[in-house]
Amino acid sequence: MIALHQPALLLLLLPALGALWLWRLPGRYLTPLRVLVYGLAILALAEPHLMRRRGGGTLVVAADRSASLPAGSAARQESLIRAVQSHRRADDRVGVVTFAARAAIEHPPQASAFGGFAAGHDLDASNLAEALQAALALIPAQRAGRILLLTDGRYTGADPRGAAGAAAARGIAIDYRLLARGTAGDLAIERIEAPQELRPGEALLATAWIDSPADQTITYALRRGAVIVAQGSRPVPRGLTPLVFRDRPADHPGVVHGYLLTVSGDGGNDPVVENNRARFLVSTAGDKPLLCVPASDASHLPGLLASGGREVRVCAPHELDGRLESLAGYAGLVIENTRADQIGPAVLQTVAAWVRHAGAGLLMTGGHNAFGVGGYYRSALEPVLPVSMELRREHRKFAMSIVVALDRSGSMAMTVPGGRTKMDLANLGTVEILHLLGDQDEMGVIAVDSQAHVVLPRMPADAMRGQENRILGIQSMGGGIFVYEALKAAA
Incomplete structure (x- = not known):
């Protein structure tokens, strides 16, 4: 099948025909030659190309699950994916x-039906760049592919243009379906101006700026x-209006007071209610204590910290208030x-935000339950710590070689909660093992x-x-x- 990249340029045929009619050339062969030259030139400008069937393709749908969606x-x-x-x-x-x-x-690329969303997410961010990278990794190198984004266009984290450029370099098109909230009639708290710290006995003066879409009573x-x-x-009139608040909190040194402001309009049809709360x-100025999560009740670390003159409070991992x-x-x-x-992903997420945005201190000691081996690799704390959670090449004495044997018997086709099969979970777990390996390691x-069926022979992890x-x-x-056959092939 022949298609044109610039079909609109075929309209140039009209003035070309007009030129042929107005400025006729003498001779029997000049007019047909002129028609041929004009036609070929205009066709070349339209950029024709031949579309050939290259076998099946892979479509990866990247669905935004963040809280900013309507x-x-x-x-x-889910309806679009099934369609x-x-x-x-x-x-x-x-x-x-x-x-x-x-x-x-x-849902890895496959012919079976999608069973619905099952993964848990922290909805307060939208890492579009990582989603594009994951989608690209699912499209085979020698297979036609496309990516369909279902998003509102908002993103956090790394700039997704780098991943989009990588897709373009592979010839993979990125389509999108915009799922955005309407902003007409949106009442919002634009910002709050308040001091971060008060002296003992000082009163609080805070100003909230309210953005109203119309004249109304809030x-x-x-x-x-x-x-x-x-x-x-x-x-309040349309536009920004300040609301000024005064308070006299308790003046105990080091105490932190949490405030919550809520506003609502008189229409009752606010399209984005999340920005009505802040x-x-x-x-209050004063020394704050350190919070220590010790390895055990017999740990000497809290005592050593306290010996430096700093108040230290001890908390068990499961008791840490997030x-x-x-x-x-x-x-x-x-x-x-x-x-x-032992601490939990939700608490780690809050700790990371506290360190990043409030400038709090964070110290993690080493040990068999810390850093990468303790489960902090790719956790919320990894980006805020000045160390890598994985063992780099220069930190290792020996490389690792691992062969993963996956059961693909009939029972692995059984579904689990969320619509996936046992085979899907085994495949995803194998990919996560690959992510944990360094470039000098080998895997099969x-x-x-x-x-036993060799899916991938043992090779360097980076390959x-x-x-x-x-x-x-x-x-x-x-x-x-036949477990023995797998062990024999792996050896």
């Missing part, structure tokens, strides 16, 4: 990647913890040889049923990273589970 977006995204799958050709493959603070592979309330500082209603923290207003009452956090899962992948789609494409094929 209500009901998840249902619309895409219903129109695919027999040899096409459709994959799904979801993203918020991090990207997750929900209702507001300012709370300090459970105490209502001010509430009421007042008319929190801010104000502390609220920002609670953490703000400390000068810093010390984590001693404690696994990441074997699928086993009644016999295997370009073939993740082959791992994700392993399917349950029936048969038994």
Whole structure:
């Protein structure tokens, strides 16, 4: 099939025909030659190209799951994904990647139906760059592919233009379906101006700027913890209006007070209610204690820290209060040889935000339960610490060689909660193992049923990273589970 990149340029045929009619040339052959030259020149300008069937393609849908999307977006995204799958050709493959603070592979490219969203996300971010990188990794190098973005266009983290450039270099088109909230009639708290710290006995003076889409009467309330500082209603004009609040909090040195301001309009149809609430923290000047999460009750670290003249408070990992207003009452956090899962991902996310935006201190000691081996690799704390959580080439004495044997018997086709199969989970786990390896390590992948099948022979990990789609494409094929055959092939 022949197609044109610039079909609109064919309209140049009209003035060309006019020129042929007005300025006729004598001779029998000059006019046909002139017609041929004009036609070929205009056709060349239209950039014709031949579209050939190259076999099936891969479409990866990257769905934004962040909180900035309108209500009901998840249902619309799942409906769009199923619509895409219903129109695919027999040899096409459709994959799904979801993203918020991090990207997750929900559905490796395959012919089977998408079972719905299952990955958990921190909804307060939208890492579009990581989502594009994950989608690119799912498209085989020698296979036609496209990426479909389902997003509102807002992103956090790295600039996605780098990943978009990598897609363009591979000839992979990026399409998008915009799922944005309407902003007409949006009442919002534009910003709050308040001091970060008060002297003991000093009163608080805070100004909130309210952006109103029209003249209306708004209702507001300012709370300090459970105490209502001010509430009421007042008319505001269209545009920005300041609301000034005064408070006299307790003047205990080092105490942090959390404030919550809420506003609402009189129309009741605000399209973005999330920006009708704002929190801010104000502390009273004075020394703040250190918070220490020791490795055990017998740890000597809290005593050593206290011997330096600093007040130290001790907290078990599972008792760590992850609220920002609670953490703000400390000068810093010390984590001693404690696994990441003992603290929890939600608390680690808040600690990272506290360190990054409030300038709090963070100290992590080494040990068998710390850093990469303790589960902090690719955690929320990794970007705020000045060390890498993975063992680099120059830090290792020996390289590692690992062969992963995956069961692909009939039972692996069983589904699990969330719509995935056991085989999908095994494939995703194998890819995560690959991500943990350094470039000097080696890895091989074997699928086993009644016999061992080498999916990828043992090779350097950096070479295997370009073939993740082959791992994700392993399917349950029936048969038994001959473990000995897998061990023999791996050896």
